[in-house]
Amino acid sequence: xxxxxxxxxxxxxxxxxxxxxxxxxxxxxxxxxxxxxxxxxxxxxxxxxxxxxxxxxxxxxxxxxxxxxxxxxxxxxxxxxxxxxxxxxxxxxxxxxxxxxxxxxxxxxxxxxxxxxxxxxxxxxxxxxxxxxxxxxxxxxxxxxxxxxxxxxxxxxxxxxxxxxxxxxxxxxxxxxxxxxxxxxxxxxxxxxxxxxxxxxxxxxxxxxxxxxxxxxxxxxxxxxxxxxxxxxxxxxxxxxxxxxxxxxxxxxxxxxxxxxxxxxxxxxxxxxxxxxxxxxxxx
Numbered sequence: 001x002x003x004x005x006x007x008x009x010x011x012x013x014x015x016x017x018x019x020x021x022x023x024x025x026x027x028x029x030x031x032x033x034x035x036x037x038x039x040x041x042x043x044x045x046x047x048x049x050x051x052x053x054x055x056x057x058x059x060x061x062x063x064x065x066x067x068x069x070x071x072x073x074x075x076x077x078x079x080x081x082x083x084x085x086x087x088x089x090x091x092x093x094x095x096x097x098x099x100x101x102x103x104x105x106x107x108x109x110x111x112x113x114x115x116x117x118x119x120x121x122x123x124x125x126x127x128x129x130x131x132x133x134x135x136x137x138x139x140x141x142x143x144x145x146x147x148x149x150x151x152x153x154x155x156x157x158x159x160x161x162x163x164x165x166x167x168x169x170x171x172x173x174x175x176x177x178x179x180x181x182x183x184x185x186x187x188x189x190x191x192x193x194x195x196x197x198x199x200x201x202x203x204x205x206x207x208x209x210x211x212x213x214x215x216x217x218x219x220x221x222x223x224x225x226x227x228x229x230x231x232x233x234x235x236x237x238x239x240x241x242x243x244x245x246x247x248x249x250x251x252x253x254x255x256x257x258x259x260x261x262x263x264x265x266x267x268x269x270x271x272x273x274x275x276x277x278x279x280x281x282x283x284x
Contacts, residue, residue, distance in 0.1 A: 001050040003191040005037045006067040014040050016053045021061040024053055028060050038073040038247035041154050045138045069189035071113030078248045079106040080238055085227050085253025101229050101237055104175050110185035117281040119183045124164035130254035131211035131268035132159040135231055136191055141244040149235035155193045158268040158276035159251050160186040190274045200272035204231050212267040213258045220256020
């Protein structure tokens with residue numbers, strides 16, 4: 001059972017998604033529920049909502065084809081990005097592999113969902129899109145060990161993280177600006193529970209992440225095992241810097257960035273986790 005959000009008119013509604021049965025509204029379980037998908041993640045940790053949803057009769061589900069999916073939620077307290085975490089990607093940029101995680105924070109105004117446009121800002125002439133595996137924090141994590149880190153992760157998701165690369169190349173201190181234009185962080189559409197991801201892959205190390213442009217015209221692919229800093233290390237490392245709260249997102253780094261132009265269709269493909277697709281549009 002996955003978590004997502006659907007767009008109904010101007011309203012974004014959190015839902016459960018079953019691969020065969022379809023979409024289940026949370027109010028079937030709790031008629032007073034009035035939160036977003038981030039609240040569903042929190043309540044699943046404390047109340048076991050996914051287990052309860054799995055026992056609901058089939059006639060309470062609606063066909064997924066009726067719905068337009070969007071970003072799972074809009075207001076995480078933090079989005080951590082990790083630069084140059086695959087050794088091959090560092091080589092692409094003529095950069096050395098960082099001796100510590102090259103992390104940065106993105107604000108929530110950057111969030112878009114599947115099907116929304118990635119907008120090239122007028123201030124940049126070279127924007128890249130980068131597919132990444134995202135970690136969704138499920139419990140408050142502070143000073144956790146690497147061995148215990150995954151106990152604080154609710155699940156995973158697909159991400160497209162954008163960079164105004166020309167701005168970043170002018171001065172590495174411009175990283176915050178280069179990473180924080182509107183539409184520079186797409187995630188979802190599905191939040192996949194960690195236990196499901198591990199059932200499919202056996203280990204996070206076996207997950208393959210691909211940045212894809214125009215349905216395979218160009219592809220950058222690698223596996224999580226080739227990260228310099230593992231997902232477990234990243235959660236532990238950042239929890240020692242500041243608390244990680246439920247709904248926080250750790251975007252673990254890209255196997256490769258692809259330069260985008262107006263009209264390109266970009267994808268993050270992660271087998272067993274999902275596909276995320278956004279079209280690129282030149283801003284005005």
